[in-house]
Amino acid sequence: MSGQENSGIDSPEDSQVYSLAIDGMGGDKGPEVVVAGLNIAADRHRNMRILLIGDESKLLPLLAANPKAAAICTILHTEQSVPMDMKPTAALRLRQSSLRLGMDVVANGQAKGVVSAGNSGAMLALAKIVVKTMPGVxxxxxxxxxxxxxxxxxxxxxxxxxxxxxxxxxxxxxxxxxxxxxxxxxxxxxxxxxxxxxxxxxxxxxxxxxxxxxxxxxxxxxxxxxxxxxxxxxxxxxxxxxxxxxxxxxxxxxxxxxxxxxxxxxxxxxxxxxxxxxxxxxxxxxxxxxxxxxxxxYNGAVFVGLNGVVVKSHGGTDAEGFACAVDVAMDMVTHNFNASIRERLEHMTALMAQRQSHES
Amino acid sequence: MSGQENSGIDSPEDSQVYSLAIDGMGGDKGPEVVVAGLNIAADRHRNMRILLIGDESKLLPLLAANPKAAAICTILHTEQSVPMDMKPTAALRLRQSSLRLGMDVVANGQAKGVVSAGNSGAMLALAKIVVKTMPGVxxxxxxxxxxxxxxxxxxxxxxxxxxxxxxxxxxxxxxxxxxxxxxxxxxxxxxxxxxxxxxxxxxxxxxxxxxxxxxxxxxxxxxxxxxxxxxxxxxxxxxxxxxxxxxxxxxxxxxxxxxxxxxxxxxxxxxxxxxxxxxxxxxxxxxxxxxxxxxxxYNGAVFVGLNGVVVKSHGGTDAEGFACAVDVAMDMVTHNFNASIRERLEHMTALMAQRQSHES
Structure with a gap:
């Protein structure tokens, strides 16, 4: 159960760091909404670079129809995806799922954050195991x-x-x-x-x-x-x-x-x-x-307290909603959300340890 | 801390059983709303007899102005009442408060239920100690x-x-x-x-x-x-x-x-x-x-699982709202709410004991 092992990502050629990895297959309505959402979000974030993860045969035609999304996306192909109703324990076993690969690239630093409209339970479980909880949280x-x-x-x-x-x-x-x-x-x-x-x-x-x-x-x-x-x-x-x-x-x-x-x-x-x-x-x-x-x-719930930005879009949202979830993730990435938390938590840790020793 | 001791009720003359005891002093707006509420409720419940508990000098003039309420109410005089912001532990020490006397008459069978728009925390604490929790709950x-x-x-x-x-x-x-x-x-x-x-x-x-x-x-x-x-x-x-x-x-x-x-x-x-x-x-x-x-x-929250009907009216309600709380209490009294619960709980107790022994 380690996120360090080979994640199956064999080189979107360059060693570029992507702004966000996007689970192309998540959500009740699947890739159509995701790609259309990226097409909307592309206008709002100038230098955003996206690693879009999922089944190429489904994603390529959608990108052809959404040129603004196409201009910012690199596809990472995988045929595996996590069904919306799969139990987290089962999802953890799918090492090549689009959701899992999204977590992997955040963990290994290829992307600063990941957005998925997929299965929340699976997302939280994978985030904890792969992206891991921030020290001090x-x-x-x-x-x-x-x-x-x-x-x-x-x-x-x-x-x-x-x-x-x-x-x-x-x-x-x-x-x-x-x-x-x-x-x-x-x-x-x-x-x-x-x-x-x-x-x-x-x-x-x-x-x-x-x-x-x-x-x-x-x-x-x-x-x-x-x-x-x-x-x-x-x-x-x-x-x-x-x-x-x-x-x-x-x-x-x-x-x-x-x-x-x-x-x-x-x-x-x-x-x-x-x-x-x-x-x-x-x-x-x-x-x-x-x-x-x-x-x-208001779409875009954030799993806070992880070593990376992990944003959950509502599974039933539309393209505009998905774009808002991307906005939230970009806010987090741009403003160095996690660095600020780490700094503040250091101040608090001493205080909490004091209280705890006081208790025992 | 016993509800059995002398409660200070020296004979609203007869040994009549009242449908409900009403805390005349509870609520943000006090006796005005309570008496006006009883005046409304009087029309809806033909044989309702009320023991109205509180300061006679305040209640009598209000009854004079609300003749339908006057026709169904007997006053039990007391000058003590529980302030809305008093802590439950402090309220328990007021043995002659209108709220306490209301609980007392339910406990000793003089009334089948009690309604108050007063302090909820005090009400729950007094209800548990005076009216007591139903066996099996x-x-x-x-x-x-x-x-x-x-x-x-x-x-x-x-x-x-x-x-x-x-x-x-x-x-x-x-x-x-x-x-x-x-x-x-x-x-x-x-x-x-x-x-x-x-x-x-x-x-x-x-x-x-x-x-x-x-x-x-x-x-x-x-x-x-x-x-x-x-x-x-x-x-x-x-x-x-x-x-x-x-x-x-x-x-x-x-x-x-x-x-x-x-x-x-x-x-x-x-x-x-x-x-x-x-x-x-x-x-x-x-x-x-x-x-x-x-x-x-929707006014009238019921504390269920007690040896009597105890209904809490919202403190900020008006006369119509208070009358609705009285309606709820009368429904409970009329339909023998507590007897039905006791019966059903007997069936469940065996089942729960079984589960519990299974656990340990």
Missing amino acids: SRPAMAAVSPTVKGDLVALDLGANVSCDWRNLVEFAVMGDIFAKTVLGLPAPRIGLLNVGSEDQKGDEKLRIASEVLRESPLADQFAGFVEGYDFTSGKVDVVVTDGFSGNVALKAGEGVMKMATALLRQVFNRNLISRLGYLLVRPGLERMKEWLDPRR | SRPAMAAVSPTVKGDLVALDLGANVSCDWRNLVEFAVMGDIFAKTVLGLPAPRIGLLNVGSEDQKGDEKLRIASEVLRESPLADQFAGFVEGYDFTSGKVDVVVTDGFSGNVALKAGEGVMKMATALLRQVFNRNLISRLGYLLVRPGLERMKEWLDPRR
Whole structure:
């Protein structure tokens, strides 16, 4: 189970370093969406060089139809790919899958990051084994951006770890802070720790310890204490830190409510001729609201805490959504996301070790 | 710390059993909302008799102004009450608080249930100590009804237990089933166990064991397996079972998204003169949608698994919302909610003991 062994990459001729490796075969809709997404992203990132990994016989015709993508892509051919419903343990055995090769080139430095719309479980497992967890980080987390009433917010963990201890939460806060600085461009993001109430005595021990450690840390000024489920959208904080179970549940519960609201609104507008006329009058504003909340704009969840940039696109997204996931990966690569995390974690490690020895 | 000692109730003259005890002093807006709420509820429940607990000097003038409430209420006077921000441990020391006396009369059989809009933490702590947990239940849970695209749904636990084991989850499923039958009137509610994905291998051990136990239980036919955050609103199931941390977070995250959607819609409608005209045309439909989602309609969270009916009204609700909490309590009292739970739990206890001995 080592990422160091021969990965089957026999020389995309040059020793060039690619900006990103892209899993050409991942996603519910496969290579069509990936290549069309690259065609869109190509316009936004001038010097981006892509190593596109997958079945040449499928990718070549798509590149022919998407010339901007063709201009920035080199194909690394493989016939193996990870099906969307394959268990992570099985995916780990496919040494030549497009997803695996994407991780390999990040691990060996041929690419600075990898983007896939494929199987999330397989992606996390492969990332941990091949790209490996960053020194000083106990566990990688899944982070993503979502809309609030006031601006955007970073939430993590969104499902990489179903349970967490206080160290994990403190590390998530560190990584979330750098993420918000890098992707949202905020100079001093406000950080909240998710709990069932904002009072100090709420929640369990891991939350209380994580809160105490953060209050004594270099993040103290940015730390807003405990926040609640409302605060995923209230604009009170810029980063919400939580375990992967609650984060995943909250994110999906919110998406569910948004879907319900949309379905009910559709009924309201389609009620009769008068309401349909009303709809026409408010449509321009609704279109802007739809743009603001567009899930494609928020596509691209990042596995943070790895020795490389690993970005997961939603499997069901379209070309525009995939291009947004590429944007996120490029932000990370360009702004040296991982170097900033390493630096900040060094400050925190001493603090956490102190707390830990205090405990035992 | 015993509920059996003298509770300071010296005879609302008769030995009558009251339908409900009502904490007259709880809630952000205090007695005004409570008495006005009872005035509304009085019309809906013919033979309801209320023991209204609190400061006579405040309650009497309000009853004079709300004659329907006056007709069904007997006052139990006390000057003590639990402030909304008091810690549970402090609230336990107030032996004459309106909340404590409400629990006392349920424990000693003078009332079949109690409703309060007061301090939730204090309410749960007092309920556990005074009304006590039902035999066969490890821990009480907080359950409430919320809207989905298709109908209503029962979710539990919503915050009584920040962490849970598989036995708790199985018991929550049993209580949620009876709750959905009692309050929603469903003959065979579909039950889902909240997880980060619907595949069998997702989540942690407590979820996998709870799922296995439910599959072998009398609830097997109603058990839909793992569900996700989306399913709080998707209509796929009628009962969502989870621990109190995730349940609380999901509920509030959903409320937050609904607030954000409402705020954005308001902007859409107020954009200009044309959009304001559009609003007027769709208003009748919007009003119906608002009614459907009205949080007051869903007011009344129930602490299930106690030797009596204990219902928590939202502290910030209005009279109509408080009346809905009274409705929920009356549903529970009328349909013998607790007797049904006891019966079903007997069937499950053997099954769980078997599993447990299998484990050790």
